[in-house]
Amino acid sequence: MKLWIAFWNILHKDMRTYYLKPPNISWGLIFPLAWTGMFFIKSGSALGSIQTLLPGVVAISILFGTTSMLAVTVTFEKKNRSFERLLLAPIPLEVLMLAKTGGAILFGVANAFVPVVMAVFLIDLSQVAWGAFIPAVFLIAVASTFLGLFIAVAVSEVFEAQTFSNFFRFPMIFLCGLFFPVEKLPVFLKPISYALPLTYGADVLHGAVHGGHAMPFSLDLALLSAFCVGLFVVSLHNIRRRWIV
Amino acid sequence: MIDTIAVAGLRKCFAEVEAVSEISFSVRQGELFGFLGPNGAGKTTTINMLTGLARPDSGTICIGGIDCTGKPRAAQYLVGVVPDESNLYPELTGFDNLCFCAALHGLRKAERQARARELIDIFDLTKAAHRKFGGYSRGMKRRLTIAAGIIHKPEILFLDEPTTGIDVASARQLRHLIADLHRAGTTIFLTTHYIEEAERLCDRIAFIVSGRIVRIDTVDNLVQPMQVKNVVQLTCENALTDIEARLSESFPDLKFNDIGKGLIRVEGDAPIRVGPLVRFLEDQGGEVSEARRMRPSLEDVFVRITGIEADAMRKEKEKAGGGQ
Numbered sequence A: 001m002k003l004w005i006a007f008w009n010i011l012h013k014d015m016r017t018y019y020l021k022p023p024n025i026s027w028g029l030i031f032p033l034a035w036t037g038m039f040f041i042k043s044g045s046a047l048g049s050i051q052t053l054l055p056g057v058v059a060i061s062i063l064f065g066t067t068s069m070l071a072v073t074v075t076f077e078k079k080n081r082s083f084e085r086l087l088l089a090p091i092p093l094e095v096l097m098l099a100k101t102g103g104a105i106l107f108g109v110a111n112a113f114v115p116v117v118m119a120v121f122l123i124d125l126s127q128v129a130w131g132a133f134i135p136a137v138f139l140i141a142v143a144s145t146f147l148g149l150f151i152a153v154a155v156s157e158v159f160e161a162q163t164f165s166n167f168f169r170f171p172m173i174f175l176c177g178l179f180f181p182v183e184k185l186p187v188f189l190k191p192i193s194y195a196l197p198l199t200y201g202a203d204v205l206h207g208a209v210h211g212g213h214a215m216p217f218s219l220d221l222a223l224l225s226a227f228c229v230g231l232f233v234v235s236l237h238n239i240r241r242r243w244i245v
Numbered sequence B: 001m002i003d004t005i006a007v008a009g010l011r012k013c014f015a016e017v018e019a020v021s022e023i024s025f026s027v028r029q030g031e032l033f034g035f036l037g038p039n040g041a042g043k044t045t046t047i048n049m050l051t052g053l054a055r056p057d058s059g060t061i062c063i064g065g066i067d068c069t070g071k072p073r074a075a076q077y078l079v080g081v082v083p084d085e086s087n088l089y090p091e092l093t094g095f096d097n098l099c100f101c102a103a104l105h106g107l108r109k110a111e112r113q114a115r116a117r118e119l120i121d122i123f124d125l126t127k128a129a130h131r132k133f134g135g136y137s138r139g140m141k142r143r144l145t146i147a148a149g150i151i152h153k154p155e156i157l158f159l160d161e162p163t164t165g166i167d168v169a170s171a172r173q174l175r176h177l178i179a180d181l182h183r184a185g186t187t188i189f190l191t192t193h194y195i196e197e198a199e200r201l202c203d204r205i206a207f208i209v210s211g212r213i214v215r216i217d218t219v220d221n222l223v224q225p226m227q228v229k230n231v232v233q234l235t236c237e238n239a240l241t242d243i244e245a246r247l248s249e250s251f252p253d254l255k256f257n258d259i260g261k262g263l264i265r266v267e268g269d270a271p272i273r274v275g276p277l278v279r280f281l282e283d284q285g286g287e288v289s290e291a292r293r294m295r296p297s298l299e300d301v302f303v304r305i306t307g308i309e310a311d312a313m314r315k316e317k318e319k320a321g322g323g324q
């Protein structure tokens, strides 16, 4: 019970002070809109192309809503030392970090549904396999958030967190098959693609929305889950090593 | 009595700096233990190791009967910490900060709100309770940080320079509060660079210099060896010319020192009889208003043992700005 009180209050505080602030909410709305608009203009309009764009826009919305948000907020709290309060609380480190990342994960999931809601007004989404789409959205949010955590542990300044996040995020847009299939990438880039968690998430999203996927859903989701666990375990290990000096 | 904190051979290095070298001490249950030393002595590093924010290079730590060696966070549910710098959330109000800290320790909503209100009242922050912490003055920040450290009524409290950077009235109030917590049975580990504060509050004191503990004892035991000299201070309302020489002539066994403003310091190897001195001064036309037996202060002891001028230590600290 005590643990649950602590968990819920950490999550609630982060939601209130970071994620549910007007600038963040509007960012969550504007961002998918801008991407959709951009591709829409470029692809010369046919409504059908929205179906092929949607998975990429959803993935990007999650990625941009979580990774740097988490990296920046955690680095900020490390810097002003309020993070020490959390490290001093009688909570297992695993629970603490799940609470700390929970807010960003929920924010990422919420961001993912902004483009979906927009698409509802433009195209018919009745064929979408929600049973695969929703778990994929959730796991992409978890993986992107844990990537943010991984970054937060590696840096010590807020601007480094921002820069380092971009270092990961921007290549991922092009390497993970969000808008261009991985098969069409040059051979030497493919191994990198398959080393990135978002590739598997994007594959499920494409499959769920318009049926074009390279691997079985179960394999994609299993690999994505493995990335989540791996990133979390490595981050926790680094926290123990670097923050409890 | 039971040892609430037991530390043996604790050592911590940062790159080339040996911040704490092989210190051993124990703090008994309910004791108020002072950790006194100059800048960079290793006080904060020691607290960090005891509270699970830092990992010792070697040595053992036992807190509240729990062996924390290799498990730095094992005893955190027993402990409250007031860090040397205020580290609450700038974007939350004072009240919300306290409630949040209470929640971290698992207090239920009604309980944490009641406790937060109580502490806000005690620390005289009622008017600022619903303002953001980021906008607090340094003293207000300090007080709220202390309130946050005791919100869950910890059995063991670590206070890292609690009175640095706050005004005299607040500092006094805070000392009363620390004394109250002590009376109520809380074990308190207090670091400070205010020697008078340590002298007034602490049961036992450890002097730490360059990462080493040079002395641990009760205030009385620390002061006693210095008491071999007997010192009396006389106060004259009017200035007397050349009084030092005249006194020395009449009382050859005693040493006199005219420190100005009518104050005369008298030192002797045997206990000093004040009557003849006062009569002599009055015969010389002096109006003696006070004769006081001087007890050596902890400050004298500190200077003697560590060779560090207490004044220099305080000044250095104040220049650096102390806590926030």
Ligand SMILES: Nc1ncnc2c1ncn2[C@@H]1O[C@H](COP(=O)(O)OP(=O)(O)OP(=O)(O)O)[C@@H](O)[C@H]1O
Pocket (backbone or CB within 6 Å): B014, B015, B017, B018, B019, B037, B038, B039, B040, B041, B042, B043, B044, B045, B046, B084, B193
């Ligand atoms: N994270 C760190 N990295 C490198 N050196 C450190 C670190 N923390 C402390 N030190 C060094 O360890 C020594 C002890 O520092 P510590 O903060 O424990 O001193 P202190 O007694 O608390 O001093 P103060 O009265 O100024 O607060 C200092 O030389 C300091 O420079």
Ligand SMILES: [Mg+2]
Pocket (backbone or CB within 6 Å): B043, B044, B045, B084, B160
């Ligand atoms: Mg310190």
